[in-house]
Amino acid sequence: MYTTARQLGLQSFIVDLRHLCAHGQELPPTVVLRHTAAHCLEWLRNFYWLPQCESMSNLDAPKLQRKDKAKFQNELAILFEMFDLALECQLKGAQKLKSVSKLKPSAEFNKIRVYCSTRKLKTTREIMDTVVTELGAAVKRQTSSMKDLLDIYMAGILKMNYFLGAGLSHSEDEDLVIEATQGLFRLLAMQGYIENLFVAFVQLTENSNADDERRRGASYWATKMLQTFGMLSRMKRMYKEELDMNSKLKPVDFSTLNKPKISKTMRALLIHSGVDLTLTLVFGECPKKPRSWVFEREFLMNRLGPLNIHSAPVLKGLLPLVVPPLTEQLEDFSKQSNLKLQDINGEQKIITDNQSTDITKNGSHHKPEDTVFGIWSLEKDKNWSICALGVLPTTIN
Incomplete structure (x- = not known):
């Protein structure tokens, strides 16, 4: 020493x-x-x-990021911003630059004008199509080893404010919203990111710190995606039944749903899937990793804890897609969702994440009658705010 x-x-x-x-x-x-x-x-x-x-120099935190990550992040931010601006203009009827100049402030219009000028575009529809193409190319240019690629992608989508609330703002023209966003969802399906986007929407609905409008928008898109997952499951089931009866049936590729043109067999399956195609997102599976659009029961159970008025529609949409299928619990889960969404006979239910109260038109308060969940029922006469920790707010029948 x-x-x-x-x-x-x-x-x-x-x-x-x-x-x-x-x-x-x-x-x-x-x-x-x-x-x-x-x-x-x-x-x-x-x-x-x-x-x-002596060997170090002062560095700003952003400069510590890898150059390729920072470049990719900036590129995606520009593309998603452009898609969001073009989507708003498209849905508000400003499809050409002359109309856009009257709708958008000068700063945003200049961004659109420069983007169109460098790519020789004339309409907002062309802008959105070009953005989708460039998004696909941007991801392909990145190495698969970039750890944060998917996180950057999902964050970029969730930052599109107008896109997130488009379905709510244009509920009377929902077919236009679906038509305008099909390309983006098909790209995500081709890239294998659809499930990640769905989970991101679900987590946003459950985030009590997020803005209510954003949570409502996330709930809308998550519910729409669940409708598509259900449609795809039915299509696969119908095709399997046909294949069992006719082994000579031509094979189908469900990834072709991500393209504008699809086969006659796929078109027939779509028609018989039982959905309104003008109001349904149509996308398929990733060619590299096809999957069945079902969810494990654990994923459903994880949704019960943060259940709220925004995530309740998502929970209801999940129920038919859970494996193994729900039997006895199905009714209980449906009741829990309905309690969050109850709006019957002119009585609007106002719900927070911790408590719920019915408020009628004349302002009187009452508790919901339906408070039974299988062998459990809610205790109506307890003031749980003064109870000790660890006391269950339910009793066994």
């Missing part, structure tokens, strides 16, 4: 003091320890910190 201390430029008394502290029968005086600590700190400063300081 003396040799090591000498090589490091430390005084030998440091070794002696350390030995006394570790093995001596009495500790050295406090003043000695304090002076030695100050001496050691000065040694650290001269031996480590000053050399490090």
Whole structure:
């Protein structure tokens, strides 16, 4: 230890003091320890910190990111912003630059004008199609080793404010919303990101810290995606039944649903799937990793804890897609969802994440009659805000 201390430029008394502290029968005086600590700190400063300081330069946090990540993040932010602006203009009837100039403020219009000019585009429909194409190319250019690629992609989608609330703002023209956004969802399906986007929407509906309008928008899109998942499951089931009866039936590729033109067999399956195609997102599976659009029961159970008025429609849409299929629990889960969404006979239910109250038109309050969940029922006469921790707010029938 003396040799090591000498090589490091430390005084030998440091070794002696350390030995006394570790093995001596009495500790050295406090003043000695304090002076030695100050001496050691000065040694650290001269031996480590000053050399490090001389070899480093001040850096801003964003500059510490990998250059390719920062470039990709910036590229996607521009593309998603352009898609959001074009979508708003398209749905508000401003499809050409002359109309756009009257609708959007000068700063946003200039962004659209420059984008159109560099790519020789004339309409908002062309802008959205081009953005989708460039989004696909941007992802292909990135190496699969970029750890944050998917997170950047999902964050970019969720930052599109108008897109998130488009279905709510244009409920009377929902077919136009679906038509305008089909290309984006088909791209995500081709890339294998559809499930990630669905989970991101679900988590946003459950986020009590998020803005209510954003949560409502996320609920809308998650519910729409569930309708498509159900449609795809029915189509696959119908095709399997046909194949069992006719082994010579031509094979179908469900990834072709991500293209504008599809086969006659696929078109027939779509027609018989039982959905209104003008109001349903039509996308297929990823060619590289096809899957059945069902969800494990654990995913459903994880939704019960943060259940609220925004996530309740998502929970109801999940019920038919859970494996193994729900039987006895189906009614209980449906009741829990309905309690969050109850709006019957002119009585609007106002619900927070912690409690629920019915408010009628005349302002009187009453508790919901239906409070039975299988073997459990809600206790109506307890003030749970003053109960001890660990007390269940239910009783067994």
